[in-house]
Amino acid sequence: MEHTTEYKDLINPEQDFLPGISIDCVIFGFHENQLKVLLIKFGNTDIYSLPGGFIYKEESLDEAASRILDHRTGIEDTYLEQFYVFGNPKRVNPEEHRLIMQKNDVDLPSGHFLFNRHITVGYYALVDFTKIQPHSHLNLEESGWFDIYDLPETIAFDHREILLKALESLRLFLDHKLAVFNLMPETFTMGELQSLYETILNKKLLRANFQRKMLSLGILERLDKKWGGGAHKAPYLYRFDSQKAEASKLANQFEE
């Protein structure tokens, strides 16, 4: 499948899109102890935005979100969930929008459907950073991952708000869902997992208690030790065991 982010994909009204509705994806990844989000840079500007798109007339919102994510970033089969709808009539500044288009030599008439008011459905994706070939499908230069606590200055439209709402949702569900493991690689140390939690919550946790809590959940499989990590005792590697998770009360009570 072809992966592009070219504007023509978005501005062609011949495609049977639902009018007035879009989807924006907040794609979270975890790398080098930072919670990252994938932003796309508009050409010839310093303006970033969330990867988004429109909904075909015969697909569900979830399907559309999945397709948009795949098409614009190459990310497939990942954890994806709706978290909020943004419907402020002024959420997109049409002038800002036109300016971005013009900088890319896309000169749309001011009555073009793209400049109409759009409601946007926010989805967040939790991806395993190690499985993403960075930029492999992104043909817009300088798009990429940004530390959630160090975002670029100019983010288009209300996308900063959307992004922060996604982070808030992630925090709220951290203790109720096991979805957070979608952010980790196949195997990981307890320290790495703790670092993820600390980054999401933006606060330090006590190591001993975190370890006790995680192990008590009964959802982790302990593997071999991870050698070569430094001049100290080697940590165990763990794997998230979805079967154990299935059996645990946590999953039954709060599963997705």
Place this chain on the structure above:
Amino acid sequence: MEHTTEYKDLINPEQDFLPGISIDCVIFGFHENQLKVLLIKFGNTDIYSLPGGFIYKEESLDEAASRILDHRTGIEDTYLEQFYVFGNPKRVNPEEHRLIMQKNDVDLPSGHFLFNRHITVGYYALVDFTKIQPHSHLNLEESGWFDIYDLPETIAFDHREILLKALESLRLFLDHKLAVFNLMPETFTMGELQSLYETILNKKLLRANFQRKMLSLGILERLDKKWGGGAHKAPYLYRFDSQKAEASKLANQFEE
């Protein structure tokens, strides 16, 4: 302000509605130890639905939801919050929809915009049942409040699903938000409050522990005793104290 639920309000495409998007409201109330939801009965049928409507081109989703709630039920200034968007392309059966219209002598052409695919944004309202004049603004006969655990058999479209998702959201936020007090009258006994919690969670709680927990939150003001309740010790009345709640950590951490 006039309050009607007449079909002409909804089917007139001259009104500047956003195309393809609707809002449906799940209105919760608490009465006689039951969690109730307000359903509207279509004329000349046994089919119930959630009160819903469309969004004007210049209003926000929250404003639209508030307006729809007021206009269709007479309920103003109540706690109202978005909880999910329903976007399955088959969520509304056009045949079912036409049938309902026909039974009310509204014969729309099959190409009418009302039969197009609509995405709907779910809002739930938490209202003080004692302040609602039942049916005062509802001029559709037999509309009314239904026990959430004893709903009518035929509920239109995907409205049963929407309703259950609203209940699920309510449960998830029960311990994180204080919004639940919007369902209680100005003053109430601890037993009544416990009954509300039990009804929402659909399980029994231990009285002594519930009382201890609630008092420890430091958000309730104890008033005089409530006399005449029966041949037993009179219970205290309590009032939800929003100032205390503001000061409590719970509110600061999880406020709306």
Place this chain on the structure above:
DNA sequence: AAACTATTGTATCAACTAGATACAATATTA
């Protein structure tokens, strides 16, 4: 190869929270 260092896994103690039961207090009824 012995000492050193940074980090890990676990234990432990105290503080806090929640589940379960008990019991005294009391407004009305009989």
Place this chain on the structure above:
DNA sequence: TAATATTGTATCTAGTTGATACAATAGTTT
């Protein structure tokens, strides 16, 4: 006046969390 149903609170236990301590150990340094 006694009986009864319900309330408010206490208490005991079990479980969870916060904080600290400490032994184990994989490299690194000497």
